[in-house]
Amino acid sequence: MVFEETAVRDRPFGEVVPTPRSGAGRPGRSAWQDSKMDPFAPARLGPIELRNRFVKAATFEGMTPDHIVSDRLIEFHQAMAAGGVGLTTVAYCAVSREGCGTPNEIVLGPEAVPGFARLAEAVHAEGAALSVQIGHAGAVAAATGHRGRSPSPIFSPLAMRRTRSVDDSDIDRITGEFGGAAKLLVDAGVDAVEVHLGHGYLLSEFLSPKLNRRQDRWGGPLANRSRFPRQVLDAVRSSTSGRLAVIAKVNMSDGVPGGFWLDESVEFARMLESDGSVDAIELTAGSSLENPMYLFRGEPPIREMSAAFRFPMNIGLRLVGKKFLHTYPFEEAYLLPFARQFRQAVSLPLILLGGINRADTVQSALDEGFDFVALGRSLLREPDLVNKLREGSSRASLCIHCNKCMPTIYRGTHCVLVPEAERPGRRRAS
Numbered sequence: 001m002v003f004e005e006t007a008v009r010d011r012p013f014g015e016v017v018p019t020p021r022s023g024a025g026r027p028g029r030s031a032w033q034d035s036k037m038d039p040f041a042p043a044r045l046g047p048i049e050l051r052n053r054f055v056k057a058a059t060f061e062g063m064t065p066d067h068i069v070s071d072r073l074i075e076f077h078q079a080m081a082a083g084g085v086g087l088t089t090v091a092y093c094a095v096s097r098e099g100c101g102t103p104n105e106i107v108l109g110p111e112a113v114p115g116f117a118r119l120a121e122a123v124h125a126e127g128a129a130l131s132v133q134i135g136h137a138g139a140v141a142a143a144t145g146h147r148g149r150s151p152s153p154i155f156s157p158l159a160m161r162r163t164r165s166v167d168d169s170d171i172d173r174i175t176g177e178f179g180g181a182a183k184l185l186v187d188a189g190v191d192a193v194e195v196h197l198g199h200g201y202l203l204s205e206f207l208s209p210k211l212n213r214r215q216d217r218w219g220g221p222l223a224n225r226s227r228f229p230r231q232v233l234d235a236v237r238s239s240t241s242g243r244l245a246v247i248a249k250v251n252m253s254d255g256v257p258g259g260f261w262l263d264e265s266v267e268f269a270r271m272l273e274s275d276g277s278v279d280a281i282e283l284t285a286g287s288s289l290e291n292p293m294y295l296f297r298g299e300p301p302i303r304e305m306s307a308a309f310r311f312p313m314n315i316g317l318r319l320v321g322k323k324f325l326h327t328y329p330f331e332e333a334y335l336l337p338f339a340r341q342f343r344q345a346v347s348l349p350l351i352l353l354g355g356i357n358r359a360d361t362v363q364s365a366l367d368e369g370f371d372f373v374a375l376g377r378s379l380l381r382e383p384d385l386v387n388k389l390r391e392g393s394s395r396a397s398l399c400i401h402c403n404k405c406m407p408t409i410y411r412g413t414h415c416v417l418v419p420e421a422e423r424p425g426r427r428r429a430s
């Protein structure tokens, strides 16, 4: 077997292991024949080793009405693991009740530990590793009946009132909640923690020059706006004591005028690299608060979203949905041009995300120096896509980017094109 050194540059936090070349020994190797990197070979992510370079991106599952892991959630991630990914990510879990962005999220307290332990065991049994995304929804928490918190008060259309700004003691408390949540995940035996710093949630609001208008040490220049997010990552890093991989999901661009953008987000990535607090950055964009479709691209599913809500939200969505939910053309790997700016600037491992549907996209992303690829919708559509690619399939994923899975998060997330009997996580009632 021919080995080649695949590390493209020095990697202080996540050395890339040598990988066998060209997929030797695998059926259907032709799809990967010219690749310098083998996506199916084991790869190191900080303190853990993954069986390959495919990550199931967080897609909120909507299967946890009791705020703890359910059997449905276990079944969902078991299916993703059995489908071949190296790492599957439990989507948004709140570090406190106040930090919930939807009503049926896991809240990270001691009562969540046994469920995560069962989930980790089930995923490990399928040969994959388990990551858990943690966050505080900030102003988006207004959607769950909370007042909504933000760096500076803003009007929240979700709650039809102004959010409350966080003060110094809130910042201390929330930092502690992130650290505490990470420690619970260590206790549960999960493999990685993904800190949500994107999509207009609290930490991303702090980074945004548009939303963070504070005059104190937490606002103003990037060095100040990044202080709270960096403090949170330091707390998570020290709570995990090197036992979990720490991933930061970071916005490259909020997708709004005056928001967080490449000029600062690349600099922020450099800061994280010098802090040594994370093992990888997952590169995302957009804002649930201000511009959600920038994150997904394609058509907004306004009719289906309005059907998922009660009066008056349903009527509001029908009336102003088109104005708020813009349409962006969907393109394969639509975040790649922005992500390349990061690949140039840092040597930290990077996870490319956004519209990855094809073997040749994966191959060229890895050849360009990205360390992992994360897939969301294409795995909702085909949980076994990675196995199919490994077996030599060269067709694109069957996902058509209709975004109609988005409103299903309120009743058990699924691809609307997958027959009910085949949906992961549908069978059990808990």
Ligand SMILES: Cc1cc2nc3c(=O)[nH]c(=O)nc-3n(C[C@H](O)[C@H](O)[C@H](O)COP(=O)(O)O)c2cc1C
Pocket (backbone or CB within 6 Å): 057, 058, 059, 060, 091, 092, 133, 196, 199, 249, 284, 295, 296, 353, 354, 355, 356, 374, 375, 376, 377, 378, 405, 406, 409, 413
């Ligand atoms: C139904 C659904 C739910 C999602 N929930 C989350 C979430 O909880 N946390 C998060 O960071 N991103 C979430 N996302 C965004 C995905 O992680 C990913 O960034 C986005 O779908 C783009 O990747 P893709 O083109 O591979 O789907 C969600 C996406 C979908 C479709």
Ligand code: SF4
Pocket (backbone or CB within 6 Å): 377, 378, 380, 381, 398, 399, 400, 401, 402, 403, 404, 405, 406, 414, 415, 416, 417
């Ligand atoms: S509903 Fe299915 S086909 Fe449509 S975007 Fe979601 S996963 Fe893809």
